[in-house]
Amino acid sequence: MNAHLLSVDTLSRDYVERLFDVAHRMEPIAQRRAITRVLEGAVLGNLFFEASTRTRMSFHAAFSRLGGSVCDTTGFTFSSMAKGESLYDTSRVISGYVDAIVMRHPDAGSVTEFAAATHVPVINGGDGPGEHPSQALLDLYTIRKEFERLGKAFAGAHLLLTGDLRYGRTVHSLIKLLSLYEPLRLTLVSPPGLEMPAELIDHAENAGHRVAQRDSLNADYGDVDVVYATRIQKERFTQEMEEGFSLSQDFSVDRAFLDRHCSPHTVVMHPLPRDSRPGANDLNVDLNGDPRLAIFRQTDNGIPVRMAIFATLMGVDHLFERDLRRVGWQPPHQVGVDDALPTP
Amino acid sequence: MNAHLLSVDTLSRDYVERLFDVAHRMEPIAQRRAITRVLEGAVLGNLFFEASTRTRMSFHAAFSRLGGSVCDTTGFTFSSMAKGESLYDTSRVISGYVDAIVMRHPDAGSVTEFAAATHVPVINGGDGPGEHPSQALLDLYTIRKEFERLGKAFAGAHLLLTGDLRYGRTVHSLIKLLSLYEPLRLTLVSPPGLEMPAELIDHAENAGHRVAQRDSLNADYGDVDVVYATRIQKERFTQEMEEGFSLSQDFSVDRAFLDRHCSPHTVVMHPLPRDSRPGANDLNVDLNGDPRLAIFRQTDNGIPVRMAIFATLMGVDHLFERDLRRVGWQPPHQVGVDDALPTP
Amino acid sequence: MNAHLLSVDTLSRDYVERLFDVAHRMEPIAQRRAITRVLEGAVLGNLFFEASTRTRMSFHAAFSRLGGSVCDTTGFTFSSMAKGESLYDTSRVISGYVDAIVMRHPDAGSVTEFAAATHVPVINGGDGPGEHPSQALLDLYTIRKEFERLGKAFAGAHLLLTGDLRYGRTVHSLIKLLSLYEPLRLTLVSPPGLEMPAELIDHAENAGHRVAQRDSLNADYGDVDVVYATRIQKERFTQEMEEGFSLSQDFSVDRAFLDRHCSPHTVVMHPLPRDSRPGANDLNVDLNGDPRLAIFRQTDNGIPVRMAIFATLMGVDHLFERDLRRVGWQPPHQVGVDDALPTP
Numbered sequence A, B, C: 001m002n003a004h005l006l007s008v009d010t011l012s013r014d015y016v017e018r019l020f021d022v023a024h025r026m027e028p029i030a031q032r033r034a035i036t037r038v039l040e041g042a043v044l045g046n047l048f049f050e051a052s053t054r055t056r057m058s059f060h061a062a063f064s065r066l067g068g069s070v071c072d073t074t075g076f077t078f079s080s081m082a083k084g085e086s087l088y089d090t091s092r093v094i095s096g097y098v099d100a101i102v103m104r105h106p107d108a109g110s111v112t113e114f115a116a117a118t119h120v121p122v123i124n125g126g127d128g129p130g131e132h133p134s135q136a137l138l139d140l141y142t143i144r145k146e147f148e149r150l151g152k153a154f155a156g157a158h159l160l161l162t163g164d165l166r167y168g169r170t171v172h173s174l175i176k177l178l179s180l181y182e183p184l185r186l187t188l189v190s191p192p193g194l195e196m197p198a199e200l201i202d203h204a205e206n207a208g209h210r211v212a213q214r215d216s217l218n219a220d221y222g223d224v225d226v227v228y229a230t231r232i233q234k235e236r237f238t239q240e241m242e243e244g245f246s247l248s249q250d251f252s253v254d255r256a257f258l259d260r261h262c263s264p265h266t267v268v269m270h271p272l273p274r275d276s277r278p279g280a281n282d283l284n285v286d287l288n289g290d291p292r293l294a295i296f297r298q299t300d301n302g303i304p305v306r307m308a309i310f311a312t313l314m315g316v317d318h319l320f321e322r323d324l325r326r327v328g329w330q331p332p333h334q335v336g337v338d339d340a341l342p343t344p
Helices: A013-030 A053-065 A087-095 A110-115 A133-150 A169-178 A198-206 A239-247 A255-261 A295-313 B013-030 B053-065 B087-095 B110-115 B133-150 B169-178 B198-206 B239-247 B255-261 B295-300 B302-313 C013-030 C053-065 C087-095 C110-115 C133-150 C169-178 C198-206 C239-247 C255-261 C295-300 C302-313
Strands: A043-048 A069-074 A100-105 A122-127 A158-162 A185-189 A210-214 A224-229 A262-269 B043-048 B069-074 B100-105 B122-127 B158-162 B185-189 B210-214 B224-229 B262-269 C043-048 C069-074 C100-105 C122-127 C158-162 C185-189 C210-214 C224-229 C262-269
Touching: A013 A133, A013 A295, A043 A053, A043 C053, A053 A069, A053 A100, A053 A122, A053 A295, A053 B043, A053 B069, A053 B087, A069 B069, A069 C053, A069 C069, A087 A100, A087 A110, A087 C053, A087 C295, A100 A110, A110 A122, A122 A133, A122 A295, A133 A169, A133 A224, A133 A262, A133 A295, A158 A169, A169 A198, A198 A210, A255 A262, A262 A295, A295 B087, B013 B133, B013 B302, B043 B053, B053 B069, B053 B100, B053 B122, B053 B302, B053 C043, B053 C069, B053 C087, B069 C069, B087 B100, B087 B110, B100 B110, B110 B122, B122 B133, B122 B302, B133 B169, B133 B224, B133 B262, B133 B295, B133 B302, B158 B169, B169 B198, B198 B210, B255 B262, B262 B295, B295 B302, B295 C087, C013 C133, C013 C302, C043 C053, C053 C069, C053 C100, C053 C122, C053 C302, C087 C100, C087 C110, C100 C110, C110 C122, C122 C133, C122 C302, C133 C169, C133 C224, C133 C262, C133 C295, C133 C302, C158 C169, C169 C198, C198 C210, C224 C255, C255 C262, C262 C295, C295 C302
Parallel strands: A043 A069, A043 A100, A100 A122, A158 A185, A158 A224, A185 A210, A224 A262, B043 B069, B043 B100, B100 B122, B158 B185, B158 B224, B185 B210, B224 B262, C043 C069, C043 C100, C100 C122, C158 C185, C158 C224, C185 C210, C224 C262
Antiparallel strands: none
C-alpha cells in the first residue's frame, strides 16, 4: 500500500483517476471551506536540495492542510553529503525522523536512488532534467476540471503545446500522462531546434493521438481547446538557431493570438513561472483578467492534487472525510483580485 | 473585512485602540498561561526576502500560538523572480497556498505591489526604507502598557527620541502613530545630519504635539517619561558630519544619562538590535537589570500585538477566547534572568 | 525544575537513568504506533548557526511528535549578531517568543553563554569543539537498548572506540557518560597523533574502567561487545602523521574486521555521517544489511531520546501518556529496506 511517487511512467489510468477523485474530495479543504487533522502527529521531510520556493510551499501547505507538521530543508548542498555520505545513508537516517519525504534534487535519478533505501513514502519534487510527476498530475487535473466546468468532452480535444518543447520537463511528463487517455489532437509548436523529442512523439502516436508539429504560432490550427505555453529560455539558443528564430514569428502567447485561434472556451495554461518582462517569449501579461487564463486556477489545483498524493501514499484517502471540521477564520471570498470566471 | 496591514499611514486611532484591546486579550496566551487553536488549519506564508531572524521568528511564533502552521521563506533572491516573474504572479500563486502572508523585502513599495494582487491578508514586515507597521504598533503598545503599569497618564507625556532619526524607519513610523493621540511633548536628539525629516516634524506639530530638536544628550530636558533610543550606524556618517559629530557628546544612553535626566518612572525603549560593543553609540549595557529598561518587555509585546494583527485580519478577534485551553507544559516563572520590575 | 541541557559533565547517573526511562516510554510515539499532543501550543526555536541538517531535523521531528510547533533558523550568520548584538540580547529576545531553544553554534561556550540570559530551557545542539550532549545520550541509550535486546549485561562489557579519538566530539562525550557506569573494558584504537586526550583517559580510569590504547585495528582484542567507529578526516593529518599512518593498517571497520574480532552479538555503531566513498577510513558499506550494524537504529533512537529531553525540561514527562492517541495514517511496517534483525 505504501509506495513512492517517483515518475509518471509507472502510473496507470486507473491510479490517476482514483487520485483525481481523492483530489476532488480535497477541494473543500483546499478552498478553505473545511479543515482536517487526519495527519496530526505526522512529519513531512520537505527536502529541497535545489531551490524552488513555489513547489516547496505548495507541498508544505498541502501537508499542513492535512494536519501534519513540516520540516523544510533548502539549499544546494546537504552538509553530510559533502562529506561523502551516500544517498542511501541520508535517506535511511531521515526516514527514521519523518513519515513522508518530498525531495527535489538537481541530478536526474537521485530521487529514485534515495527512495530505494526507505519504506517511508518518497515523492519526487523534481530531479533536474528528470521527472516532476506532481506537476504533470496537477496539469492534467486542471484540464479535466476546466473541461468539466465548460461542459466540454475530453475525448477528441485539441491541445496546443508551445515554447521550449525540447528541454521543458513539464511538457514531457504531460505528454506521457495524456497517453493514458482517449485519442486527442496534439499540436506542438516550437522554434527549430527546440522540438519535442522524437521518442515522446512516438509515444503519443502509439497511444492513438494525432500529432502535428509546427514552427510558428501563426499557422492555421482550427479550434484549440487548450493552449499550454512554456517559456523559451534565451540560453537554450545556439548561434545557428538564433538566426533562424529571429526570422520566424515570436512565441509569445497573447491576446491577439487568442483572438485569432481560440474560442471563448479555450483554456490557457502555463507551468509558471512566466517571464513578465517586455519582449519575453512567454505567455503575455495582456491576458491577465481574461477568464480563459487558467494559470492561477492551475497553481491553485496543486494543493488538492498534492493533498491527494499524500493521502493516498499514507493510506488516509478513505479516512479524511470523517474528520472534516469547519474553518475557524474568515477566508477571503476570492483569492486573487483578477480571477473572474465568465458567468455560466 | 479582510484587508492588509501595509502602512501606519492609513490607520485610524479607533483601529489602533481596537487592535490594542485584542492584543491585551492575547496576553494570557502570549505569556503561556493559556493556549488557543483558533487558527487550526490555517497556513502563514512568512516571506523574508531580506534577512531578519528576529522579526521572522516573532511573526512565526505569533501565528503558531494561534494554532496555525507556518511556511517560512528566507533569502535575498526568490528563484522565480530572478527569471522575470512579476510580483503580481508571485503574490497570486502564493495566495493560492496560504491564508495570510507576512512579507519583508528590501525595496520600498514592493510589499504594497505584492498586496495589490491578492485578497489574502498581507502584512508588511518591513520594506527597506519604507514601512514596518507592526514594529510601530508594538512600540506604542509598550508605551501604553508601561504607563498603565506605572499609573501615568499618556496625555501630555514627554517622549525623547534619539539616535539616527533621519534613516531610522521605526522612529518615523512611531511619530506617525503618535500623531493619532493627545498632544505630547517630543524631544528629538540627533547628531547634525541625522535629524528627523522636516515633513515628519510638520506632521507631529500639525497633530498638536510640541516638538523640540537638540543635537546633544547633555541638554536640559526636564522630566522625560520615555527615552526611545536607536542605533547610529557609522556608515551613515559623511566626512563633514564625522568631524562635527566627534566634537559633540556621544549618543550613548547609559546609566549616567538616566541619573541626570530621568525619574524612577522613565521607560527606556529601543527597537533592537542594539550594538553592545564598547564605544557603540547605542543604548548602553550598563542599564541591564535596571527596571526602567523596557526593551525586552517591548520585544515580548511583539507577540500579543502580532497575534492581534493576525486575529483581526483573519476575523477571529471575537472568537479566540471561546477556544482557550490550559497550557500543558510548565513554562518558566520568568523568561529572562534579569527582568525584575520594581515592586509596585 | 526547568533548566538547560548544556553538557554531559553535569549529568548524574540518576538523571540519565530517569531520562532513559522517559525515552523508553516515548518509543511507541517515536515508532509511529501512537501520537501525543502534550506540547500543543508550545514553540521551539531551533537555532542552527552552523549547518547540521540531520541534527536539526531530529530535534524538529522530536518536538513535532510531542505536538509542538518549530521555528527553524539556519545559517552561519545571525543578522543581528553581525551588527554587534550580544548573545545576551539575542537569547533574551528569542526567549520571549519561544518555549524551548535548541542551539548549535560553531564556537565552544557560546551555547552556555546564550543559556545564561534565559529561563527558557536551552539544549546544546553542538557548540563547535565543545559539547553535543544529546548525541552522547542517544549513543548510550542505543548501547543499553541493544544489550537488552541481546540479553547481555552492561557491567563488564568491552567497548572498542576507533577513528579520530582526538578531535571527535562524540567519543569524548560518550567516554564521560560511560564513566557514570559500572566498570567497563575500553579499547581505544587510533592512528598515532589522533589518540584520545590524556585527561579523558584519566577520567575513565578514575571511574574504574580498564582502558587500553592501540594504534591498529589488527591487534588481538578478545571479544568486543561494541565497536564505535568514527571517521578520520584527511585534513587532520600532518605531514609526519601521514607517513606513519600510511605504514599502518587502514582504519576501516568492515566485514573482515567483524569476522576476525567480533561475535554475532557485537553492536556496531557510528555517530554518522560516514564517508561511503571507496578508500575512506570509515565504517565500510560492506556491512550494510548485517544485523550487527546498529547505526540506523542508533539514529532512530535520537527521536525518543530528544523527545525525553524536551519532555523532562518542559515538565511533561509524567503527563504525555495521558494524552496518547492512535496514529491516523498507515506507517510502513519497517522504515529501512535493509534493517533486518536476527530472529530472536
